[in-house]
Amino acid sequence: MQDVSEDFRTMLAALRVAVATPADADRPGRLRQRLDEALGPDDSVRLRRLAHQVVAASEENLPHDLRRITPLTAQSLQRLSQDLAAARGWTPEAAQRTTQLWASALGFGDLASASWPRDGSPTRPQGSAPVATPLPLSATLLPEARPAARPAAARRPGPPPGPGPRPHEAAPAWPPLPKNLARHTANLAGEPALGVTLAYAGMSLPLCLALGVALTVVLCLPILFIGPAGGMLSIVAIGGGKLLVAGLRRGALVASANGLEFTPYDTSLRKPKPDQSFGAVWSQVAVEQGRVSVLRLAGRRVQVGPRNRAFVAAAAARAGSRR
Numbered sequence: 001m002q003d004v005s006e007d008f009r010t011m012l013a014a015l016r017v018a019v020a021t022p023a024d025a026d027r028p029g030r031l032r033q034r035l036d037e038a039l040g041p042d043d044s045v046r047l048r049r050l051a052h053q054v055v056a057a058s059e060e061n062l063p064h065d066l067r068r069i070t071p072l073t074a075q076s077l078q079r080l081s082q083d084l085a086a087a088r089g090w091t092p093e094a095a096q097r098t099t100q101l102w103a104s105a106l107g108f109g110d111l112a113s114a115s116w117p118r119d120g121s122p123t124r125p126q127g128s129a130p131v132a133t134p135l136p137l138s139a140t141l142l143p144e145a146r147p148a149a150r151p152a153a154a155r156r157p158g159p160p161p162g163p164g165p166r167p168h169e170a171a172p173a174w175p176p177l178p179k180n181l182a183r184h185t186a187n188l189a190g191e192p193a194l195g196v197t198l199a200y201a202g203m204s205l206p207l208c209l210a211l212g213v214a215l216t217v218v219l220c221l222p223i224l225f226i227g228p229a230g231g232m233l234s235i236v237a238i239g240g241g242k243l244l245v246a247g248l249r250r251g252a253l254v255a256s257a258n259g260l261e262f263t264p265y266d267t268s269l270r271k272p273k274p275d276q277s278f279g280a281v282w283s284q285v286a287v288e289q290g291r292v293s294v295l296r297l298a299g300r301r302v303q304v305g306p307r308n309r310a311f312v313a314a315a316a317a318r319a320g321s322r323r
Contacts (some may be wrong), residue, residue, distance in 0.1 A: 008097065011050050015105040025063040025106075028055050030213070055096045060087050062102050069189045070279045074115040074259050076189035077103060077197035098145040172317050174255065175310040180269065181252045186220070188274055194318075197311040199253035199295075200303045201262055251277075253295070253302055255315055258297065260285055262302050287316040 018034035019025040032055045035042040044051065056062075062084060069076050077099060085095035096116060103112040109146050174195030177184070185198045251264035252272070261279030280298035288294040293304045293312040304312050 007047055007050060009099070010039070010043055011047055011054065012101055012104055015042070015054060015101055016055070019063070019105055025058060026061070031055055031130065050097075053094060054101055056088055057084055057102055060084055062099065063106060066103060066106050066108065068275070068277075070261070070277070071189075071259055071281045072108060072111060073189065073191075074111060075191060075258075075299060077108070077111060077115045079190045130210045134239050139174050151230055172313040174314045175308070183253050184252050184263075185243065186278060187254045187256050187261045187279070189256075191258060194255045194257065195314060196252055196254050197304060197308040199251060199262060200305075200309075201249045201264060203252060204303070253304065253311075255311070258282070260291050260302075260315065262297065262300075285315070285319040287319050289297045289313070290314060 010210045014035055015038075017038040018031055022179045023036055032051065035051050035054065039047060039051070060083075062080060065080055066072065069080075073268055081092070081095045081099040084090065084099060085092050088095070090098075100112045100116065103109065103115075175197070177193070177196050178198065181198065184193055186192050217243075239248070249264045250267075250269055251262055254261045254263065260282040261277060263274055263277040265272050278297060278300055284298040286296040288296075289309075289312055291306050295302045295304065295312070295315060
């Protein structure tokens with residue numbers, strides 16, 4: 001149930017003023033000072049407990065998580081509320097109210113309202129059947145009330161029945177999780193992963209390969225003619241290779257029920273970098289299938305190699321069905 005009390009509105013207005021400088025949201029000491037200033041002497045005393053909960057949520061990195069998770073959904077918002085309740089030992093209602101406050105203050109008010117609808121909306125009891133509408137007299141069993149049937153000769157033959165609907169084609173199945181990305185059983189929002197694959201963000205993959213081949217040819221030919229003295233060119237080759245690798249980020253592309261999420265890794269593909277991840281809901285995903293497939297997540301390009309075409313086909317079917 002969404003909290004719409006007067007205390008909630010007062011604290012929300014003060015919190016929006018307090019986080020006008022985004023950095024203050026992640027600094028609990030500074031945040032408490034800004035809250036007291038925005039509330040004033042009377043409300044800061046009256047709402048001391050609620051202010052303490054707001055600051056405690058900042059200590060648990062709730063505002064950071066709200067800005068980091070992309071896309072932020074009702075499920076992820078409820079999960080953050082549950083994690084906050086478990087971390088602080090709060091009741092579910094207290095954690096929900098605090099999560100609502102932070103989500104609304106950071107610009108996710110509509111999502112918070114959808115996550116916890118207001119109480120009092122008319123709902124039909126579960127399991128109750130709708131009230132049946134009485135049938136007209138002509139639909140009863142009285143024979144005199146029924147219209148007379150038309151003679152067979154007066155009936156005009158209708159058009160021949162058309163072909164039946166085509167059977168629905170099954171959507172492509174998601175491939176199994178690769179062993180080197182087995183840790184990605186869920187995305188950063190905690191939603192179960194439908195599929196995971198190795199992907200590349202940044203520079204165009206074919207362009208990167210072409211530049212690598214060209215760099216190798218250009219640097220190897222002088223070495224053949226100059227001899228050992230041309231070995232110094234290997235330093236240039238190493239530097240050029242590092243530039244190419246820096247322009248091409250490898251990472252895990254995770255598909256969930258709500259969309260796609262890309263998490264880059266370091267060059268050894270051992271350490272993920274969740275702070276640099278990005279994603280998009282299915283309605284904002286565009287898929288261009290090819291030898292090197294291109295998936296655009298709200299305009300940001302992610303590339304998938306030819307070995308992972310099954311993942312691309314499943315993603316294309318999913319994105320097409322959500323448009």
